[in-house]
Amino acid sequence: xxxxxxxxxxxxxxxxxxxxxxxxxxxxxxxxxxxxxxxxxxxxxxxxxxxxxxxxxxxxxxxxxxxxxxxxxxxxxxxxxxxxxxxxxxxxxxxxxxxxxxxxxxxxxxxxxxxxxxxxxxxxxxxxxxxxxxxxxxxxxxxxxxxxxxxxxxxxxxxxxxxxxxxxxxxxxxxxxxxxxxxxxxxxxxxxxxxxxxxxxxxxxxxxxxxxxxxxxxxxxxxxxxxxxxxxxxxxxxxxxxxxxxxxxxxxxxxxxxxxxxxxxxxxxxxxxxxxxxxxxxxxxxxxxxxxxxxxxxxxxxxxxxxxxxxxxxxxxxxxxxxxxxxxxxxxxxxxxxxxxxxxxxxxxxxxxxxxxxxxxxxxxxxxxxxxxxxxxxxxxxxxxxxxxxxxxxxxxxxxxxxxxxxxxxxxxxxxxxxxxxxxxxxxxxxxxxxxxxxxxxxxxxxxxxxxxxxxxxxxxxxxxxxxxxx
Ligand code: PMP
Numbered sequence: 001x002x003x004x005x006x007x008x009x010x011x012x013x014x015x016x017x018x019x020x021x022x023x024x025x026x027x028x029x030x031x032x033x034x035x036x037x038x039x040x041x042x043x044x045x046x047x048x049x050x051x052x053x054x055x056x057x058x059x060x061x062x063x064x065x066x067x068x069x070x071x072x073x074x075x076x077x078x079x080x081x082x083x084x085x086x087x088x089x090x091x092x093x094x095x096x097x098x099x100x101x102x103x104x105x106x107x108x109x110x111x112x113x114x115x116x117x118x119x120x121x122x123x124x125x126x127x128x129x130x131x132x133x134x135x136x137x138x139x140x141x142x143x144x145x146x147x148x149x150x151x152x153x154x155x156x157x158x159x160x161x162x163x164x165x166x167x168x169x170x171x172x173x174x175x176x177x178x179x180x181x182x183x184x185x186x187x188x189x190x191x192x193x194x195x196x197x198x199x200x201x202x203x204x205x206x207x208x209x210x211x212x213x214x215x216x217x218x219x220x221x222x223x224x225x226x227x228x229x230x231x232x233x234x235x236x237x238x239x240x241x242x243x244x245x246x247x248x249x250x251x252x253x254x255x256x257x258x259x260x261x262x263x264x265x266x267x268x269x270x271x272x273x274x275x276x277x278x279x280x281x282x283x284x285x286x287x288x289x290x291x292x293x294x295x296x297x298x299x300x301x302x303x304x305x306x307x308x309x310x311x312x313x314x315x316x317x318x319x320x321x322x323x324x325x326x327x328x329x330x331x332x333x334x335x336x337x338x339x340x341x342x343x344x345x346x347x348x349x350x351x352x353x354x355x356x357x358x359x360x361x362x363x364x365x366x367x368x369x370x371x372x373x374x375x376x377x378x379x380x381x382x383x384x385x386x387x388x389x390x391x392x393x394x395x396x397x398x399x400x401x402x403x404x405x406x407x408x409x410x411x412x413x414x415x416x417x418x419x420x421x422x423x424x425x426x427x428x429x430x431x432x433x434x435x436x437x438x439x440x441x442x443x444x445x446x447x448x449x450x451x452x453x454x455x456x457x458x459x460x461x462x463x464x465x466x467x468x469x470x471x
Contacts, residue, residue, distance in 0.1 A: 008036045008048075022162075023429075035419075040067035043439050043446050049420060054450040057426045058439045061237055061269045061389075062295035064346075064355065066439040071349055072301045072342055079341035088122070088335040090326075097122065097335035100343050104293070104306055107347075111282035117291065118311040122304065122335040126268035127161025129292035129305035130231065133264050134165040135329055136290070137229045140262075140313050143320045150185055151222060153215070153230035153261070157191035157239030157430050160231060160266055169231050172239065172430045187222065190214055193242040195382045195393065196403070196431055208245035215255055224259035229289075231264040234280030240433035241391030243384055249284050262289040262313075268305070269389065272296030273350060273440050276360025276387030283386075289313060296440075297343045304339040350440075359440040362447060363387040366436060369451045377458060379410070379465045390436040391428075396469040404432045408468045418457030423450045425457070 012033040021029060038046030040055070043066055047053035058064065065072070079096060086094050101120040108114040121136075123129050134152070141149040154160065158171040167175060168182035171191070176182060190211055191197050198207040219227060234249065236242040256263045265288035270280030273296060277283035281291060290313070294305035317327060333339070350356065367385045374380050374392060381395030381403075394410050396402045404410040411427040411434050418425045418434075425434045438450065 011036060042066045042068065043442050043450075045424065047419060047422075047424065051422065053419060054423045054438070054446060054453065056423050056436050056438050056450050056454070058437050059300055060295070060426075061274065061435075061437045062300035064273055064296040064440045065299040065349055065353075066441040069299075069301075069349065071345055072299065075341050075345035076302065076338055079338040083337045086337060087332060089330055094335065094337045094340075096337045096340035096344060100340040101306075103344060103347055104297075104308065107278050108282075108291075108308065111277075111279060113285060113287045114279075114282065116287070116310045116312070117308050119309050119314045121307040121309070122340070123294075123307065123331050124303040124333045124336070124339075125161065125163075125305050126266075126292065126294035127163040127166040128331065129268065129294055129307045130160045130166040130169060130264075130266060131163050132307040132329065133229075133231070133290045133292055134169070136307070136309060136313065136317075137262055137264070139327075139329075140316050141228055143316050143324070146225070148226055149228045149260075151227045152186045153218065153227060154186060154188050155191055155232060155236070156188045157193065157236055157242060158188070158231070158233060158266075159236070159238035160233075161268075174429050187218060189218065191236075191239065191242065192244040192248055193236075193240065193431075194245055195384075196240075200401075204245045208248050208251070211245070211248060212251050212255065215252060219255070219259050219261070224261060227259070227261050229262035229264050230256055231266055233266045233268075234270045234284055234286070235275065235386055235389055237269040237389065237435070237437075238428055239430045240393065240428050241384060241389055241435050241437075243386055249286055253286055253288075264288060264290040264292065266292050268292055268294045269296075269437075272347070273356040273359050274387055274389050274437065276356065276363050278356055297346070298339060299346045299439075301346065302336070302339040302342040303333075304336065304343055353441065355440045358442075359388045362438075362440070362442050362444070363390065365444050366390055366438075366447050366451070369448060370436070370454075373451055373455045374458060377462075379462070379469070380458075385436065388436070388438060388440055388442070391433045392436075394432040394434075394465070404468060406430075406432065408471065410465055410468050413464045413468070414458055414461045417460040418454050421453040421456040421460065423453035423457065425454065 015034045035048035044052045108117045154169045156171040160166045160169040168186045171188040194204045271293040275283045289310045291308045298304045382393040396404045411432040415425040415427040
């Protein structure tokens with residue numbers, strides 16, 4: 001089509017003149033223009049090439065109940081009419097915030113081993129939820145007379161957000177280099193992804209032993225008395241849907257507990273059903289001291305996050321309250337009544353429609369289809385998933401276990417062709433992976449349609465992949 005006849009042409013030009021995009025190459029945007037997305041409903045969104053595509057990303061892993069749900073629009077409109085905004089500072093409160101805190105705690109308390117989680121702090125993004133955790137851990141250790149306990153452990157490949165503190169906990173170099181991150185006191189451990197980072201011939205169990213030994217050595221070397229906390233996603237998302245080795249998380253947790261180091265579970269992706277369980281921590285039987293949540297709590301219909309803390313941390317803050325004064329942390333939009341109302345309706349809708357059970361079932365279906373249809377492809381090295389969080393990892397040579405180099409962008413080539421074929425896929429920034437995280441409301445026919453489009457995209461990309469593999 002003549003570019004200027006495209007109805008989005010003027011908008012695309014205006015975009016280039018006016019916006020600095022997050023996580024976007026300015027050079028590429030100026031050369032190619034933005035990709036304009038339009039209206040969305042269910043699992044489909046109007047794509048930039050003039051046709052609808054199935055969104056296998058659920059936005060950024062967040063549109064759990066699918067797009068365009070009337071119930072959520074109604075909840076927002078009604079909440080805006082009742083109380084469009086009020087804050088929680090200085091003891092102010094509002095009904096939707098109280099009810100949502102109670103609902104989140106109730107969901108945790110229904111799962112084994114989470115009875116100790118006792119208070120919810122609200123924010124607006126996954127990043128600020130992790131920054132809140134980062135600050136509360138420091139506060140907690142200062143209050144209990146351990147001010148030297150300040151270091152944080154995280155993992156290479158982790159994604160915890162891009163504000164300053166969370167950005168340093170993130171373990172993906174591309175996010176660090178321009179910003180003098182990570183900050184002092186953050187240590188990244190080996191990425192727990194066996195397929196890519198195990199030594200030749202190393203079994204998954206041996207790989208796990210090596211990771212645990214590294215953690216032990218790090219604690220010993222740095223001194224447990226200097227380490228405040230470790231943060232971990234139950235399954236690393238942006239890193240590449242990296243499913244840790246069996247028993248890794250429980251062994252990490254046991255070591256941390258033994259050394260009086262707090263365990264923060266970043267459930268910004270895995271919270272609210274993505275793994276086919278309400279929470280990843282329940283899915284893996286973990287008992288974190290802090291859990292951070294965002295995205296799926298409102299299915300991204302409103303920006304809202306939560307940092308959930310244990311009774312022990314809360315008691316320490318409470319006991320010091322008379323002497324130390326207020327908790328001097330918070331945001332204008334903490335406990336926003338519109339966001340909390342949307343979240344309450346979103347969670348009610350998820351229950352009414354059994355969306356978590358659907359995620360478990362559809363996850364099995366998705367993996368089966370992917371393995372059937374793409375498992376033999378010469379550049380597909382690994383297909384993995386848990387619930388509706390799945391990935392395909394590309395290799396340049398299967399037999400030799402040779403990987404593409406990241407800057408070659410093999411996975412970006414595949415994603416580009418997939419979009420033409422009718423499915424929006426996300427190429428991830430750490431290793432050569434495209435992720436599959438559709439809305440949890442997806443049905444088998446939609447999965448089949450999306451997988452077929454993915455396979456067509458992969459076939460169309462193959463000549464380019466052949467060239468990259470030889471490069
Ligand atoms: N933690 C995890 C695990 C995430 O996946 C993300 C976002 N992808 C974040 C934190 C940061 O969330 P936000 O972009 O809302 O700040």
